[in-house]
Amino acid sequence: MIAMMKIQNAKFKMEKTMDNALNLSVLFSLSHILVLVFGACFLLILNVFTKFNVSLNVALSGFFLILSIAFSIYTGQSTQNEFFYYHLIISVSAFFLIILFGGAKFNKDVSINTQEFYPLFLLMNAGFLFMISTNLLIILVGLEIGSLALVSIIALNDRQNGIEAGIKYFIMGVMASVLYIFGVAILYYAYGTIDISLISKFIGLETSIGLDTTSAKTFFNTLGFVYIGIIFLIVALGFKASLIPFHTWMADVYEGANAIVAGAVSIIPKIAVFAIIAILFSGLAQDNILKNEIWTILIVLTITIPNIAALIQTDIKRMMAYSSISHSGFVLSIFLFKDMGDVFFIYRYWILFSIANIGFFGLLWLMGTKNESYELDRFNGMVKFAPIPAFLFAIFTLSLAGIPPLSLFWGKISYITSALEANNVFMAIVLALNSAIAVVYYLKIVVAMFLKDPNEMSLSHKKALRKSSFSAKVIIFIMAVACATSVFWINFCI
């Protein structure tokens, strides 16, 4: 009864806050998203009335993203936005990626570089920023805006693979949305709220008090029913975040997408969806639903299976797709060790991951020419004729592999330490062994570049990095330095 009263109370509070929903301060707290939407519209109109100018578009997109970052820092400080860091990671990554995209001098030849690309890129960013909230419907709206924009961007890549990848992403997205809506409907029926943090609190409350879920209740009021809703939600988000076993489309999307877009896919939607999963899980973590073996198994599989799948890939982007799924599993594992899923661990891991990934995909893009595959052989013997890109690639790859003292090593040891602190030696060893498996395929890239002899295909991008602009080089260099020196700044930044 007490629990029910509390729930009623919470509902009441909820309604009260809903009344004030549309005042100016709310609009103000959305300013970093609105500025992106405005920017998208502005670029769209600009491109209609003036001659399409790539550098102007890049500069303006960069400008709006900077503006968005500035707003999110400003509002984040004043309104104590709990998702401040997510917003920051996403916007800053997007900014670096778009500058890198503009930095390649051959980008005029690329089919993706049309008038639509820049507004769509900003819209995608706005959508995924908007998505990070606790309201289930806002999440859906943001997810749809972001995904639709992203699908269009992926499909703009004129290779057959691009359209295939776009369609795959779209269908998976729609399916996920349907499941998501069904899950939301169930949860709304059970608790009368669409606020995800409240829902997870209710669930935690019910189980912690040990509410009798069988007697005097119909099936639709029981926890079992709620769990069905939660499961739908997690499956939907799992599709989006490509958790095992909903990951199969991911590699095709990466392969079909342009290198920069693949980099964006590996960071922006994923971090956004993971923010939601983190909120959901941090609530559920109070419940023993998360302490179940099922979760442990799911997380272990999410870490391990992609690592094994990546071993047999010969296409770098496919390999990176699996690698990024495995990293998601790493992040997810924090919920097994920390009761509330310590958000700082998540932020820290994503920051380290984003830096290495931006560097890697940025470099991949700068090394590429227009419609080429990213087979490993293409990079054979690069150290002989292009030592600096080869060393930079090595830094980013080894960062992702977690070789000390490069960036993700620190993420890795903080996770292993928390596993050990939670007395979960099994997970600690799983995490450690997975790093050992992962190093095998990451090393493939290093081996191709450093140990194999150059072939005709690889010699073709002898001067690749010289064809890129100064700003792009600077960004890659900054990322490399950040990877190498992450031990110095990682606990200052958060």
Next chain:
Amino acid sequence: MFELSTNGSVLLNLLILFPILASIVAWRLDSSIANIFGIIVSGIELILVFIVLALFDANMNALQFVSDIKLNLEFNISYFIGIDGISLIFILLVGIVCFLVALNVEKNENTNRIVSCILATQGLLIGVFSALNFILFYMFWELSLLPVLYLIGAFGSKEKIKTALTFFIYTFSASLLMLVAMLYIGFSANDFNFNILELDDKTRDVLFFGFMAAVAVKVPLFPLHSWLRQTYSNAPFLTSALLSALLSKMGMYLLIRFVYPLFPDSIIAYADMFGILAIFMIIYFGLVAFYKDDIKEVIAYSSVSHMGVALLGIFSMNYLGINGAIFLLFSHGIVSAMLFIIAGKLELRAGSRKIESFGGIARVAPIFSFFFGLAVMANVGLPLTIGFVGEFTTLLGVFYTNPIYGLLGGVTIIISAAYMLNVYKKIFFGKLNENLKNFKDLNLKESLVLSIFALLVIGLGVYPKPILDISKSSVNFSFNVEERSFENTESMQESKESTNEELDSITNDCNDENTECQIQDGENNG
């Protein structure tokens, strides 16, 4: 806890950073001058090592040349380096071996890369041997793999890439177990620096084996040695020299520096297990070496067999055993580097490493056979060579703890005499192989380089005190083992005598089994 002395800490930092920075320069250099650049840098580095050696106070029970900079407060990671006598011996070894290896780099279009890797390895290894923070140690430990990976993968023979990857992944996986153990200790002590922990037996043993996994792969110890043959035989000979002289010592250093002080109870509990393992390694790898027909593989297996002796010494848990083992590691580093370098020269001249393809080289290349003979003798442990001191002291220490182990460990001398002299006989004596009529003897430069080795081998063999003294008080202090004074107790006298008898009998055995032994000695000296 050790006292800390920060005097001259700049020097130690310089020792680590200078070769690493120089390696970056070397990569960009033209390959024609990289050769000389490597020699100069490693020469300066060696001089720096000697300066550190001169400034080092061997009688002070303190970590010296300490610098401690906090890098990350949350993870308790600090750039905490410093050396005591034990570390200094290994650093000296790195300085000497890397200088001698740099002297032997051949001129070709890849010289700059090879020199760069050697210098990077040098800096990182000195880092390994002076790091006092677990994570820093782990960082140097892993990073030192990368230049070796490149050296094997780019300049090796046969399946070089597969070999390099196998080596890397094997070592990396084992190190990760060590990392987990380190992190466990780190968070339970809330400090990654030295701390003695209160752990229950089971946890302690699990952590102990986590560390031992890394030791076992790196040295390598018996069941985890399967990367050894492929790696040593496919690696270029300078890399094999680095691997056997320096990288295998990393494992032993880990055992002496971290595992022993952290888990003294486990060491006692598993002393028998590792003692038997060590004896098994001595005999098994010795026999394997005897049956191999590839010079490099013989040297590789011989080197692991000697590591067995060092392991036995460390697990004897007394002053002589441990200090002897440290000296043995030092001497073995120099001898095995010499052996690999000479074997490399043989391969370069004859185009083959198979023992059968040689024969009677002593007639056309007397200087060559002299140096190889000297290295063989040092490896066998002939008195007055550097190899004798380490093996004798170690076995003496083992004998005090467990005479049976001492006796069985002494077999190493017989076995190593058997396989090394066998190889020596087949290569340098007998009928001259027709293909080797034009076999060139060592030229002046090569002879000079090898005479440095020869000087070290004989000089430190006759007068090993300077090296033994470096680690004396550190061993006493860090292992709480008393230095046995032979004058005081009668029982000690007796046991010493019996050990001498024991060793004499072993030497006699050697003579009985290998009647050629003396003859060859004679020829060699003649």
